[in-house]
Amino acid sequence: MEIIGHKKQWEFLKRSFQEKRLAHAYLFTGPESVGKKKMALEFAKLVLCESGKSQPCNRCQSCYQVDNLIHPDFLLIEPSSNAAKIISIEEIRTLKEKMSITSGGNYKVAVIDNAHRLTHEAQSALLKLLEEPQGKKIIILVSEFPDVILPTIRSRTQPIHFHFVKEKEIELMLKNTSLTKREKELLMLVGKGRPGVILQYLENKNLLKENEKFVEDLLELKKSPLFKRFNYAKRLKDSKEKERTLFVWLAFLRKKLLEKCSNSNSSWDTQHLIKLIKLLENIIHLFSTTNINQRLALEIFFLEL
Ligand SMILES: [Zn+2]
Numbered sequence: 344m345e346i347i348g349h350k351k352q353w354e355f356l357k358r359s360f361q362e363k364r365l366a367h368a369y370l371f372t373g374p375e376s377v378g379k380k381k382m383a384l385e386f387a388k389l390v391l392c393e394s395g396k397s398q399p400c401n402r403c404q405s406c407y408q409v410d411n412l413i414h415p416d417f418l419l420i421e422p423s424s425n426a427a428k429i430i431s432i433e434e435i436r437t438l439k440e441k442m443s444i445t446s447g448g449n450y451k452v453a454v455i456d457n458a459h460r461l462t463h464e465a466q467s468a469l470l471k472l473l474e475e476p477q478g479k480k481i482i483i484l485v486s487e488f489p490d491v492i493l494p495t496i497r498s499r500t501q502p503i504h505f506h507f508v509k510e511k512e513i514e515l516m517l518k519n520t521s522l523t524k525r526e527k528e529l530l531m532l533v534g535k536g537r538p539g540v541i542l543q544y545l546e547n548k549n550l551l552k553e554n555e556k557f558v559e560d561l562l563e564l565k566k567s568p569l570f571k572r573f574n575y576a577k578r579l580k581d582s583k584e585k586e587r588t589l590f591v592w593l594a595f596l597r598k599k600l601l602e603k604c605s606n607s608n609s610s611w612d613t614q615h616l617i618k619l620i621k622l623l624e625n626i627i628h629l630f631s632t633t634n635i636n637q638r639l640a641l642e643i644f645f646l647e648l
Pocket residue numbers: 392393394399400401402403404405406
């Protein structure tokens with residue numbers, strides 16, 4: 344498992360491990376798809392690796408088990424397994440049980456991905472768990488929206504911040520692929536600083552074509568009467584590609600804003616672009632963290648378009 348970028352964060356975690364200064368709880372924060380979860384899994388692998396080296400050996404049984412999420416001392420909790428995309432108190436109870444079984448002095452590591460999806464009840468239960476004496480246990484919370492997590496939980500964690508990965512490192516990722524120059528440009532745009540997005544596209548090249556369609560839709564909607572826009576909002580709300588569509592539009596509008604700055608002939612209005620970008624950023628945030636009326640939110644965006 345290769346980590347793209349984030350060398351400082353990785354060095355810090357490795358050093359803490361070597362110097363036996365591990366925290367009981369970490370909070371990995373930063374934008375979506377930059378590699379936070381991947382780093383959490385790699386860190387778990389390092390802590391549990393049988394080789395005792397300063398890198399996971401990727402050969403021992405433990406490394407294999409973490410990679411395949413079957414390690415007895417490792418637990419990954421994520422909200423994707425249910426339709427509501429929440430992490431319930433039951434899952435924190437399972438975590439507590441699993442963490443309480445002693446395992447011959449070995450570490451136990453749990454990763455909670457998208458921790459902002461923990462329900463309020465689940466957060467309270469997690470807080471209690473963090474207040475108890477920990478022993479050789481590590482809980483890693485991963486979230487792009489840490490503000491939604493209780494401050495009392497956050498204060499008990501060691502924060503590690505992740506940033507967008509530099510363009511150069513993303514370019515390296517694309518270097519040995521069979522993509523055309525145009526495809527690489529498109530990918531750099533939509534996956535800006537986010538290796539997770541790039542990987543997703545490399546695994547499925549059709550996604551790029553779909554993205555172009557999303558942009559065409561947006562331009563078409565801009566010229567369409569309101570009832571057509573609202574019909575689109577209704578369909579988009581139930582589409583499983585909803586998040587991706589919104590991200591693609593956001594990337595497109597940001598590109599237009601940049602172009603506008605260097606070329607005043609563009610037909611887009613600067614203030615209008617800024618307004619649309621802010622609105623989309625807000626919608627993406629609310630979709631991930633609340634149960635907002637999604638159709639209404641999309642309609643508001645289409646009203647402004
Ligand atoms: Zn190993």
